[in-house]
Amino acid sequence: MWSTRVKKEGSTIIARFENLEESKQQAIRQAALAEFAAHGYEKASTNRIVKAAGIGKGMLFYYFTSKQELYEYLVKYSLEFIQSRYLDKVDAAERDLIERLTQLARLKMEAQAENEEVFQFSAVFLQEGEAHLPQELAANIEEMKQAGYKLMYEGIDKSRFRKDSDPDKVFHLIRWSIDGYQQELLARLTGQKLADIDFAPYWEEFYAYLAILKKSFYETEEGSR
């Protein structure tokens, strides 16, 4: 049936994995992502991965030739996930800083609720750097970093900020404030499954903070007064 790719000459061993039912792929991926996220490359254990994934040891090395290849696959997968489920959704035409950051926060939250492990794992491979990775993948990581950077810093209309202060500094103060709220919220929510949480009350709280930020850092609309 779907065995075409496997039978062909030049089929990669990894194709065996990609032709698995999605639910099984997902189980293995999540187990592996969580393991690497928790321990980093060197100290991650393939034994713990297979146990958590509910498969025999042999299968992991039937799907992937080595721990290394598994890791590379996960990096590639995470990169694609973050790009398509998060970065691509951002409207770069939004020139208002608070609107932009709110969008970033909301989309990231949604993507994170969809697959928490990917984001935890990405923190690991961003920190571990090029070690254990072919240069091509390392370049892809750098690209994604750049893309994220642009989404955060580029095309913002700083003329809306209060005129009596350095707009670059105001920019950062707003960014830090929103980051701070996000971080603290995430800390408050540790232990719970993100996907199960009703975020409505938190968004309300968040908007109250934004209102204060606008009042404090934006030029008032009514000229003098």
Added chain:
Amino acid sequence: MWSTRVKKEGSTIIARFENLEESKQQAIRQAALAEFAAHGYEKASTNRIVKAAGIGKGMLFYYFTSKQELYEYLVKYSLEFIQSRYLDKVDAAERDLIERLTQLARLKMEAQAENEEVFQFSAVFLQEGEAHLPQELAANIEEMKQAGYKLMYEGIDKSRFRKDSDPDKVFHLIRWSIDGYQQELLARLTGQKLADIDFAPYWEEFYAYLAILKKSFYETEEGSR
């Protein structure tokens, strides 16, 4: 000479360590702090510690009966260090939030420059929780957490904030802003020895941010206008 404590009945094995020359104690302590900070309790290696400290394997277990005891000693040491070199120096009578946070930031920076490893290690044992620790020490950790919390949240005069916004929210926004600057500065400075850095320009930059915060979040002094 200083062998009195060792010869006495009831002398602890750890006294051998405490009677060493300070420089040697320091070498061992720093090596161990760095190792535990980098790897956590379980994955920290006593072999790497002795190598980094420049002593033979045997000596570590001559000074400390076990890895566990070494860990407990380091926790105790770090607690005392942070208390005496940081928390105790804070002037809790300062009721202005920005002044208080500035003080906190400055004192923490100074203490961190004095012994970076202690702070990195403290992040580890705060996260690892009570595991590997006698309840008495765990209680001490909790005390220090509380003390830190009070220094950050207690006795602040929120009446100075702009009247048109929820003072608790303004409080947090200011806190996040200052935290954000501190974190970003620390990130910018990774790799350099904190102790070697001339912080003067950074403090200047910091004060520029504070001026904006005051202008934006504090009630203006000149009544109406």
Added chain:
DNA sequence: TTTAGAGTTGACCAGCGTGGTCGAATGTTG
């Protein structure tokens, strides 16, 4: 000079967890 004992070393130990292999068992397909 002898000697007791503190200080110091690193080879060594049993044990465990590692990434990876493989023969055998079990589908699945023709």
Added chain:
DNA sequence: CAACATTCGACCACGCTGGTCAACTCTAAA
């Protein structure tokens, strides 16, 4: 039936673990 893909976990060699200990040096008192 045969051919082949899939699945398993016992097994392997190995590296590193926390901890021990016989041997050695150093110091200082007798």
